[in-house]
Amino acid sequence: MSYGNDEVRWEVVTAFVRLGLARGEKVLLLPCPGVSEAEVLARIDFPSRSTVPARERGQLVLTSMREVIRPDREFTAARQMGRLSEETDRATAEGYTGLRAFIDMGWVAALGADVGAMAHRETHADQLFTGRPYTEICAYDRRRFDRSVVRSMERAHPRALLERIGSLRSERGPDDALHFIGEADTANRAAFTRSLEIALARTTRNRRLTIDLTRLHFLSVGCATGLLSLVRDAAGHDLVEVRCDQVQSGMLRRLGAGAVPRLAAKEVSRSW
Structure with a gap:
């Protein structure tokens, strides 16, 4: 830490x-x-x-x-x-x-x-x-x-702690994936959205982006809706893969993920 x-x-x-x-x-x-x-x-x-x-x-x-x-x-x-x-x-x-x-x-x-x-x-x-x-x-x-x-x-180190409960961190993985860690709640919605916007802008050349939500403790409806909206408007991408757990996958599905053609939700098990 x-x-x-x-x-x-x-x-x-x-x-x-x-x-x-x-x-x-x-x-x-x-x-x-x-x-x-x-x-x-x-x-x-x-x-x-x-x-x-x-x-x-x-x-x-x-x-x-x-x-x-x-x-x-x-x-x-x-x-x-x-x-x-x-x-x-x-x-x-x-x-x-x-x-x-x-x-x-x-x-x-x-x-x-x-x-x-x-x-x-x-x-x-x-x-x-x-x-x-x-x-x-x-x-x-x-x-x-x-x-x-x-x-x-x-x-x-294998893990770097967030400074405080309620914090949100975003990181670029070795595969250029965008990893979110912590809590994507109302207080952190602006930071969550900004990280997504930057990642989408950065990956237009490859026309694909992977977003990993599995290290989030909490994903709000507002942040999930914002994610779907940004992906829906990402005309420079052919595919946006969202790695998520079972609960997150269910939320995205209920919010209309199936109507976003370029979005692929991949349900995975948490690593912790």
């Missing part, structure tokens, strides 16, 4: 920590260096001291990257991943269902680590997860990292 203000950061941290505790997992929290333990606890405990029992029994542990790699003083991907693997095994041996870690990447500057070495770790970490009960969020403060680094890390 990336964040540009503290409120977003603490919303995600709090949700991630509480979900892990509710699932019986052990949770490691590595906040940004320089943020006091008192502030961390005040943030995740608001409006009550709900995490106190978890800390007392060792289920929630506040730590740092310096502690994780100890006794080494310099960061290496091998040392870090080895220690996290050990902590995962320890968590299951202690009776927890798994381990999850929230790692604020502010540690990179604090330890004077090489950004290239960090990037290599992020793209070669499969061994931490494959067949193992481990979950991790790496958090990048856009006020600390160059935009190019954040974009590179978003591409390197």
